[in-house]
Amino acid sequence: MSNFGHVKAVTRVMNGQKCHFRSKLEYRYAVYLNVLKHCGEKQDWIYEDPETAIEFEHGRRGNIRGYLPDFAVQGLQGDWEIHETKGWFTPIDAKKIRAFVDQNDNKFILIFAGLRDTKSKRAQYNRAKRLEPHIEATGGRIIWEADKTLFKPIKHLLDVKAMIPNWE
Secondary structure, three states: OOOOOOOOOEEEEEOOEEEEEOOHHHHHHHHHHHHHHHOOOOOEEEEOOHHHOEEEEEOOOOEEEEEOOOEEEEOOOOOEEEEEEEOOOOHHHHHHHHHHHHHOOOEEEEEEOOOOOOHHHHHHHHHHHHHHHHHHOOOOEEEOOHHHHHHHHHHHHHHOOOOOOOOO
């Protein structure tokens, strides 16, 4: 079992609800989703929606495990997408996502803060690359470097708490 004690949880009020984000990455992505909602590109989003939870078999003994995706995001046409943020990508994460994609028809978006094909992250990168065709089959995609592509343009919003009324 991996030790993720270094990951800092963040609790904020977003969309009128108190959310306990398990990491700063999840919080930053929630801010990004609020920007999309405010700009009219997305209708709504829900953090860890219990209706999206699944169970799947894991291991040789067929143990049942659960998986709850990070975000359910509603598009402008009322369609729902599932968004999962990852800072570290373990084999069990890949298995959970594969099981979810196989059991669910919603578009799946996998977001990495900054996963690149470097020597230190090659195993994680290859694991994600093997999963990519299954995600693309749902109409989804993988965002490899969200730190650069999504979060850099809204960095000022992550530091300022009251730019938009009732933002947090």
